[in-house]
Amino acid sequence: MKQLNQEQAKRIADRVIGFSKADECSVSIEGNRTGNIRFARNSVSTAGLTEDTQLAVRVAFGKRVGTAVVNEFDDKSLEKAVRRAEELARLAPENPEFMPAVGKQEYLTTKTFMGSTAGIDPDYRAEVAAAAIGQARAKKLVTAGFFTDNTRFSCVANSNGVFGFQEFTDLSFTCTARTEDGRGSGWVTRSAVDARRFNASEAAEVAIDKALRSVDAKALEPGRYTVILEPAATSEILGNMFASFSARAADEGRSFLAKKGGGNRLGEKLFDEQVNIWADPWNPDVPVAPWDDNTMLARKRTDLIKDGRVASLGYSPFWAKKTGNQATANHGNMIMAGGTKSLEELIAGTKKGIVVTRTWYIRMVDPQSLLITGLTRDGTFYVENGKIKYPVKNFRFNESPVTILNNIDELGKPQIIGGDEVPFQMVLPPMKVRDFNFTSLSDAV
Amino acid sequence: MERRKFLQIGAGTAGAMLIPVFGNAIAADELLNAMPRSAKKALADIALNAATQAGASYCDVRIGRYLNQFIITRDLNVENISNTESSGVGVRVVAGGAYGFASTNDMTPDGIANAARQAVAIAKANAKLQSEQVRLAPVKGVGEVAWATPVRKDWRGIPVKDKADMLIAANKAGLDAGASFMTASLFQINQQKYFASTDGSYIDQDIHRLWAPINATAVDKASGKFRSRAGLSSPVSMGYEYFDAKASDKVQAAGGVTTLYTGSYDIVEDAGLAGKQAREKLGAKSVEPGKYDLVLSPEHLFLTIHENVGHPTELDRVLGYEANYAGTSFATLDKWETRKFKYGSERVNFVADRTTPGSLGLIGYDDEGVRAKKWDIIRNGMLVNYQATRDQAHIIGEKESHGCSYADSWSTIQFQRMPNVSLEPGKARLTPDEMVKDVKKGIYVLGRGSYSIDQQRYNFQFGGTLFYEIRNGKITGPLEDVAYQANTQEFWNACSAICDERDWRMGGSFFDGKGQPSQVSAVSHGSSTSRFNGINVINTARKIG
Numbered sequence: 008m009k010q011l012n013q014e015q016a017k018r019i020a021d022r023v024i025g026f027s028k029a030d031e032c033s034v035s036i037e038g039n040r041t042g043n044i045r046f047a048r049n050s051v052s053t054a055g056l057t058e059d060t061q062l063a064v065r066v067a068f069g070k071r072v073g074t075a076v077v078n079e080f081d082d083k084s085l086e087k088a089v090r091r092a093e094e095l096a097r098l099a100p101e102n103p104e105f106m107p108a109v110g111k112q113e114y115l116t117t118k119t120f121m122g123s124t125a126g127i128d129p130d131y132r133a134e135v136a137a138a139a140i141g142q143a144r145a146k147k148l149v150t151a152g153f154f155t156d157n158t159r160f161s162c163v164a165n166s167n168g169v170f171g172f173q174e175f176t177d178l179s180f181t182c183t184a185r186t187e188d189g190r191g192s193g194w195v196t197r198s199a200v201d202a203r204r205f206n207a208s209e210a211a212e213v214a215i216d217k218a219l220r221s222v223d224a225k226a227l228e229p230g231r232y233t234v235i236l237e238p239a240a241t242s243e244i245l246g247n248m249f250a251s252f253s254a255r256a257a258d259e260g261r262s263f264l265a266k267k268g269g270g271n272r273l274g275e276k277l278f279d280e281q282v283n284i285w286a287d288p289w290n291p292d293v294p295v296a297p298w299d300d301n302t303m304l305a306r307k308r309t310d311l312i313k314d315g316r317v318a319s320l321g322y323s324p325f326w327a328k329k330t331g332n333q334a335t336a337n338h339g340n341m342i343m344a345g346g347t348k349s350l351e352e353l354i355a356g357t358k359k360g361i362v363v364t365r366t367w368y369i370r371m372v373d374p375q376s377l378l379i380t381g382l383t384r385d386g387t388f389y390v391e392n393g394k395i396k397y398p399v400k401n402f403r404f405n406e407s408p409v410t411i412l413n414n415i416d417e418l419g420k421p422q423i424i425g426g427d428e429v430p431f432q433m434v435l436p437p438m439k440v441r442d443f444n445f446t447s448l449s450d451a452v
Numbered sequence: 453m454e455r456r457k458f459l460q461i462g463a464g465t466a467g468a469m470l471i472p473v474f475g476n477a478i479a480a481d482e483l484l485n486a487m488p489r490s491a492k493k494a495l496a497d498i499a500l501n502a503a504t505q506a507g508a509s510y511c512d513v514r515i516g517r518y519l520n521q522f523i524i525t526r527d528l529n530v531e532n533i534s535n536t537e538s539s540g541v542g543v544r545v546v547a548g549g550a551y552g553f554a555s556t557n558d559m560t561p562d563g564i565a566n567a568a569r570q571a572v573a574i575a576k577a578n579a580k581l582q583s584e585q586v587r588l589a590p591v592k593g594v595g596e597v598a599w600a601t602p603v604r605k606d607w608r609g610i611p612v613k614d615k616a617d618m619l620i621a622a623n624k625a626g627l628d629a630g631a632s633f634m635t636a637s638l639f640q641i642n643q644q645k646y647f648a649s650t651d652g653s654y655i656d657q658d659i660h661r662l663w664a665p666i667n668a669t670a671v672d673k674a675s676g677k678f679r680s681r682a683g684l685s686s687p688v689s690m691g692y693e694y695f696d697a698k699a700s701d702k703v704q705a706a707g708g709v710t711t712l713y714t715g716s717y718d719i720v721e722d723a724g725l726a727g728k729q730a731r732e733k734l735g736a737k738s739v740e741p742g743k744y745d746l747v748l749s750p751e752h753l754f755l756t757i758h759e760n761v762g763h764p765t766e767l768d769r770v771l772g773y774e775a776n777y778a779g780t781s782f783a784t785l786d787k788w789e790t791r792k793f794k795y796g797s798e799r800v801n802f803v804a805d806r807t808t809p810g811s812l813g814l815i816g817y818d819d820e821g822v823r824a825k826k827w828d829i830i831r832n833g834m835l836v837n838y839q840a841t842r843d844q845a846h847i848i849g850e851k852e853s854h855g856c857s858y859a860d861s862w863s864t865i866q867f868q869r870m871p872n873v874s875l876e877p878g879k880a881r882l883t884p885d886e887m888v889k890d891v892k893k894g895i896y897v898l899g900r901g902s903y904s905i906d907q908q909r910y911n912f913q914f915g916g917t918l919f920y921e922i923r924n925g926k927i928t929g930p931l932e933d934v935a936y937q938a939n940t941q942e943f944w945n946a947c948s949a950i951c952d953e954r955d956w957r958m959g960g961s962f963f964d965g966k967g968q969p970s971q972v973s974a975v976s977h978g979s980s981t982s983r984f985n986g987i988n989v990i991n992t993a994r995k996i997g
Contacts, residue, residue, distance in 0.1 A: 045968050047773045050583045053865050054574055055553055074534060078557065098612050100530045129577065137581065151776035153968035181968075183776040194776075260671035260678055261633065263996065267676035277996075367779075368904040372915060372935060375678060376994040380913050380935075382906045403904075403911055403937070409996040446990065447937050450782070451908035 010038050010160055013172040019080060020164035026089040029066035031108045032166045036062045039159035044132040047151035049140045066092045070105035106324040111168040112305040117294040121201040124176035127156040139182050139211040148218055152182035161296055163303050171298050176200055179425045182211055183385060184218035192452050193217025194365050194385035196239050198425030200294060217364060217386035224398040226448055233360035234443040235353050238424040238435040243369040244379055246429025248408040249341055252311055254320035263377045273317050278412040280315040286338035292423050293432035295339030304336035345421040345436025353419045353439050355393040362388040377407045382449055402445035414441045486644055489656050496648035498561050499543050502568035508545035510588060512649035514819060515541050516862030519642040525619040526635050533612060540862040543568045547575035549585030555863040589845035589853045591821055593652020599816025600658040603691030607640040610692050622666055622723035629727030631668035639663040653821040661812060661974055662694055663687035663962050664719055668726035672734050679733035681726045682917050684751050684899050685717040687960045689814045706884035706896060707927035709920055714957045729918060736930035741991045745894035746936060746984045747887055752897050752916050754959025754977035760940035761802055761873055764909040765829050767838040768868040778966045779907025783835055793835045796944030801876040802830040804839055806855060811872045811976035812960045819866035822855035829873060841868045860971040867967060874978035878950030884981040887949055894922035895934060913937045933993040943984060951980035
């Protein structure tokens, strides 16, 4: 099915709500067209295009809820979807924590669609791969990479009068360049809403440069070092922390934000005062939908950490009602304030330290302290007197994002960084952090 | 790498989940109606003919219908019930020496023929950038055959209320035993997969999998401390009879510290133990870092096997196809060629086996139409083989594929995925209790925990669910804040004892991630309780703010 425009989507949503005999009815329609090209060993391995449009309908009889999804849009299919949802709702037990569908919301449009990205075709994707492969071959390197672009729309509506429709585009590119003998490896990541802000050659060159510079890495003793963390090195570490900003988990004592003796740590200064982090659906670098798909609540610009203090926690509708607070929409992005210096300028101002390009296999070790483990990868370098002296072997680290954000020496100019294993689009600065805890060495290149 | 999918499902439990994770919701009365085999064959032939006419030298077609049901509970509440369905067709071709792939949920003759032609067009476009031509190991067509997971009770026929009641009963048992919070979920998977190829195979498969993860959390508000204990069961490929717990399927852990499960699962009993042990963990002794002899229980060791034997012996990683994402491997071809690369001690034997009953990797045929089989990966401690698909077999001198091809949906391209990779039991008679008696300073580790390994699979760090100190041959009490770090090769060479076949059982993972775009697969790993001498243990306790 072709992508729907606002009028078509509204007509379908109204039709579905009209079919429902339940106490309430919510509808979500999503369509996407996703193209991709993957390459390895300096050759394309797979390429494809996927198109899909689906409609989800959720109904409730009292506190019993049922959900159904279809991808056919004639009247008969729409009615069938509603009846299926109603059947499931009748089978489901009552949920004592059921909350009614939200009332009418005001969604202020965000700038999430760019024609430059929507127009990407197979030739464009092939050129991206060819650029990376060609530049790497010229330097006798072997590349592996992945480019994907996405054009989609989203529509939400419910029987209380909620309606929202918006179109989106985005792209992401990752590329690894390795020396033929496997002794050097470099990596780069780029993501954007607007294809005009993406340059495949520029990106590939970063990976190539890192690969060439990372050959013959020396072993340094594990221990605590000053580190310069590129944004890709902190995105998943911080993403794990953002996911823990739930008021319910904190109030129930199941989170690092739980207070000894009961309650939560809202308002407490837990981080260095340079730390300011907020969510903003209208941010021009990482715009996201002005609503949260799960609750259909309108998103707002929200401070999470203000001058090092915990500025807000997330309240689900149920927990908000129970505690007498305002329900909040789940955030779609995270923006962290930085400085004006480039990565190179941060390096230039460092007497001794280690530059980390990327971190890998991030896992929570202890949710009590948010202790996280993982490794460095694809470009780890030793800095002395403001210059990169030599590549170093990769390390395993055991560190908490709370400690990292308390040990900040300096922040650089923020960059766009797409989420990988975390659900946020992000703008993060490179960070110079003292006493970062490397616990062992890895022989992996 | 399995976490993203799991988080997607978990995220739905936080509020009212509007969109089920895996596709279209289905009414209960439609679950059991499958498309007739003759209709699938007719559709498959349309794709095969269209692809051949468009210039493909090879074509395979996968017609898939994926039915899932997820039930999520928290404490005494059912938070979500989702029935999902996804149907469609994926067509893979070789044309001009290159692969092409296209998929569609338009299951009309025209829709399928168009997908086949699109796959050929993509292959021809890719051929221009191709440095090596695709070379497929031969597979003899098997004609029209069918295979199904042995199932005594089909989950699709069990009333939703009965399942929800079972999960709520488990949560209640955990809360009654000391947990502050409980969660219990039930993931039920049915993959109806029809495969056809220009080799002359028409293979109809009906695959079933189940997983019932639970989690108990105990909170001490006065100290601000909280601890969790996950379930000790395994995901399985079998029917709902898995929940008809039999006394003969219960295993007492060494020292009787807890109950473990094999062919069936008593979820209510395990949840009760989880609640009690989560509470006990709040007062457990924090580990002293240092070198210990580790006694690793199978439902813990499976993940260690998965990460540092299963993944490094995937041939696509060895060759560099995953270099941009999941990584490469230290187990390089030159090491394998010597036949003298000492991966582990001489008692360490690993087999790859897609035929193990109840295992998540159990199938009749893989997604290239290759019959399931069993082969050696490590024999007497030496690396002897890898895991290969049809286009990789020639690289390691094999005349046929190992049958390691898998795609997680009709809409995704099949590629090399891990079969069940399992540690053979020890040859001498040995029980876990007897193994503990030989340990002077050690730790007994049970259940899965935090796990992380580097991109070439050398350096790893693993935690667990339950830890018990061993002193002079006796289990002296619970420990906390334990993680062990090692290098894969050093670790397996430190393997000093393996219990015999009486203790052999499987653990498994439902959402093992790999590839770009990322796909998940389900896989089991079996072992008996095993001992590793002199492993570095760290203390993970930290204070913040």
